[in-house]
Amino acid sequence: MGRNENSKTAVIVGAGPGGLAAAMLLGAKGYEVDVYEKQPVPGGRSGRLKLGDYTFDRGATFLMMPQLLEELFEQAGRSVHNYVELHKLDPLYGLYFDQGRTVLMPSSDNEETARRIQALFPGEEAGFYRFMTDESVKYAHVEPLLRRPFGGFGDYMKADAIKALPHLKITDTVYGQLSRYFKDERLKYAFTFQSKYLGMSAWECPGTFTILSFMEHRYGLLHPKGGISALWDAMVRVAEEHGVRFHLGTPVERILTEKGRAVGVSVQGGERRTADHVVIGADFATAMNGLFEPGVLKKYTPEKLEAKKYSCSTAMLYLGIDGEIDLPHHSVHFANDYPKNVEEITGSQKLSEDPSIYVHNPSKLDPTLAPAGKSAIYVLMPVPNLKGDADWSGRREELKEWMLDRVEAIDQLKGLRGRIEQEAFFTPLDWQDSLDVYRGATFNLSHNLGQMMAFRPHNKFEEVDRVWLVGGGTHPGSGLPTIFESARISVDLIEKTDRAKQARPAPQPLGAAGGSE
Known part of the structure; x- marks a missing residue:
């Protein structure tokens, strides 16, 4: 397929979940997109692993917040259900305490979960209902903040952030918050272990992230037939239907810059691909250390990257x-x-x-x-x-x-x-x-207060113009739902940038406008 000289172009570095989501959305918006991925399979750290006749997901093993995935495909003009067979799990999981002598199996049905809590921990079911009620209010305030960029401190002064602040519980921890609902330590662990999705300790993770457990219990967990990697195959198909070109097994060696602006990439073998936009879906710190010529970056030098906090x-x-x-x-x-x-x-x-x-x-x-x-x-x-x-x-x-x-x-x-x-x-x-x-650090940058929202690397990259970040190393953070949101935020910013450029009046010769007759 030949290039349309009038269309905008984008190169995506990495076919992980964020890169795939960005490819789908940009392709659906008419951009000419090339995706370069070092690995032979899509999915990044959650790609498919084959061992003989056995198939495994390398990283992520379940989907949560299915409505976000449905929205993502709808924005690309498709239905996820036409591409992937999704199965809702019941029980959500088994939690084994005391060397397996105590087993809690939360259900996808909250009333059944309450009955199971009551059977094992009599009287504690009331705390579960209070938790779900309180968290639904918190989630309603937090969710809008996960859908928009945080490019600076002014973003904290917007109405949604001000209204959300009392509900964020940022001065408490996940464990501290759960201690308000449950007395038995095992039950607290049952609702705090999700902090590991962020690679953090529940005793240090900001209290905001109790919403992870809430989202599991409110919306359930899903298994795609064929594993999570079947979803990556589906996203590749949708992107290709929109004309996106995938180059697997093809590492990007450098992001090319001129006068503080990205102009394309060079890939292994010497090929150079120019583009109006470069989207980085690779691991954040690895990309900062390896994809730019030495001296280009000032904020994300190797020393400053090493000093940041990383997940387990x-x-x-x-x-x-x-x-x-x-x-x-x-x-x-x-x-x-x-x-x-x-x-x-x-x-x-x-x-x-x-x-x-x-x-x-x-x-x-x-x-x-x-x-x-x-x-x-x-x-x-x-x-x-x-x-x-x-x-x-x-x-x-x-x-x-x-x-x-x-x-x-x-x-x-x-x-x-x-x-x-x-x-x-x-x-x-x-x-x-x-x-x-x-x-x-499997779960990327840590999610401590100094590395959240405006303090996290921005979707619109701060150091080089026309570079955009997707994935767990940018806002809103790690985990598949937030990674998908990072792609949506970045693509919206790309589109706004191009619309603003098109709307700008062309320079006119002196005297062509506003002069006397």
Whole structure:
């Protein structure tokens, strides 16, 4: 397909969730778009992993806030339901405490969840109802702030931000907020563990983020048939239907700039592609360190990037298992001393002797991921990022066996080693070296108060004109719903910039207007 000389052009660096969403939206708006992705598959750190006949999602394993995804496809003139088969999960997940002796399985039906809380923690169900009522008010105030840019401090003075401020609970923590609703520590953990989606401790994460747990209970969790990677395939298809060109396995080496403005990119092999706009969907710190010529950036130098706060990392096991697994679709297995485990991950940054783990067991619901009668199991253990001192290179095999020991300590997974047909071990070092995740910080920049909203890298990049950011390293933050929103915000800003330029009157010769007859 030839280029239309009159259309606006954009290059997108990275085909992660933010890059794919931006490609769909820009393509639907008539932009000529090229997407360059270093990896051979779309999805970024959440791309598809194949091990023999088994299929895994590398990172994210579920969808929340399905209405945002529906809106995204509608803005591209499509229905997500024509491309992906979405299954609502019930229970949402299994939460295993006390070495599995206490199990809470929250339902997608809030009344059923209240009954299950009452059965395990008598009298605490009233706190659940109060939590859901209060959080619905908070969410109504917070949600508009996630849909618009925060380009400076003036954005805090807008009416929606002023009205939201009393509801944000920014001076409290997620754990502090949940302590207002529940007495039993295990129940508090059941509504605070979601802080790990931000790679943060619930004892440090701003109280605003209790909305993560609320959103799960209010809107449910969904599994796309074929895994999350089936959604990336769908987004590629929609973008291609709008003329977007994808270049997988093609790394961008430099963003080309002239006089403080991006003019295109150079890609591996020497090709140069000019564009009116450059959208960066790559890992934020890695992109800042590698995509610009030295000296171009002043605010995001290597030293200043290193000084920022980053999320925890994850150690991963992807296991093709002979037979079925008697665990729900999602399960979280809490350490006996969960506060200590969290402090070690995010504070002292050392490996816990008693770690918590998350197990994804989608094969009972989705037969496309493993051969009949077998299971594709994904095990995630939150660990310190590479600022910690764990030797993931020299002790790789030892640490893999240690993680397998923890897995086999779960009753339903005893003897699992003897059933493994395929396996892959992925460490914080692999996140950094294979997928360019800075310091292996799987959930990107931390979400402390100094790195939220106007303090987070802006969607309209501050340092170079005509550069736009999408993904977890910009506003509104990490997690699929907010990453999709980052793309929508950035595309809206791109369109406004071009409309303003078109509306500007062309320069006229002296005397052509306003002169005497």
